[in-house]
Amino acid sequence: MSEEEEADVLERYIAAEREPHRDPRVRITGLMVQYYHVCKRELWFMSRGLDIDRETTNIQRGTHVDETSYDDRRRSYQINGRIQLDLLDSGDVMEVKVSSTLEKPARMQLLYYLWYLDEVLDIEKDGVLAYPTERKREEVELDQEAREAVADTVRGIIDVVERDAPPALDKKPYCDACLYQDICWV
Numbered sequence: 001m002s003e004e005e006e007a008d009v010l011e012r013y014i015a016a017e018r019e020p021h022r023d024p025r026v027r028i029t030g031l032m033v034q035y036y037h038v039c040k041r042e043l044w045f046m047s048r049g050l051d052i053d054r055e056t057t058n059i060q061r062g063t064h065v066d067e068t069s070y071d072d073r074r075r076s077y078q079i080n081g082r083i084q085l086d087l088l089d090s091g092d093v094m095e096v097k098v099s100s101t102l103e104k105p106a107r108m109q110l111l112y113y114l115w116y117l118d119e120v121l122d123i124e125k126d127g128v129l130a131y132p133t134e135r136k137r138e139e140v141e142l143d144q145e146a147r148e149a150v151a152d153t154v155r156g157i158i159d160v161v162e163r164d165a166p167p168a169l170d171k172k173p174y175c176d177a178c179l180y181q182d183i184c185w186v
């Protein structure tokens with residue numbers, strides 16, 4: 001894809017998100033951003049409506065931590081029906097994770113929220129990434145480098161989701177814990 005075509009993909013996406021009555025071809029959620037940075041094949045399966053078993057222990061634990069930590073200091077908002085984010089009393093956007101093992105996907109998810117607020121709604125925010133079980137917090141800012149990383153991510157997600165077939169299997173250290181394993185490896 002040429003640089004011009006890449007710029008077009010991004011501009012079309014932002015323009016569609018700015019107009020509530022216009023449907024973007026791909027609706028990007030925070031979870032999709034996470035999946036993109038964990039495994040593009042996993043993102044493709046998810047984009048085809050293959051859902052995961054949410055009764056699984058890890059998922060339950062993740063939900064529990066997310067729902068109960070910082071409860072008294074944050075409020076949840078939903079934007080355009082698919083961006084669900086939490087705002088702290090300070091005004092910062094907060095993302096809570098169980099573990100920092102997959103730190104980059106978590107940071108990119110939060111940066112996507114900051115980028116979306118800024119590009120689509122003209123709202124400037126900073127973020128806080130928190131791992132309460134590890135007593136760890138990180139302040140996250142949408143600087144120029146982060147903006148470019150999010151723009152690349154948005155283009156990349158659209159590219160993966162619009163493919164007719166999933167990206168080739170590329171086994172990873174965490175494949176054994178992946179809930180798509182059974183359909184991925186057959």
Ligand code: SF4
Nearest residue numbers: 039042175178181184
């Ligand atoms: S099993 Fe591995 S390669 Fe397949 S979707 Fe899951 S993480 Fe990706």
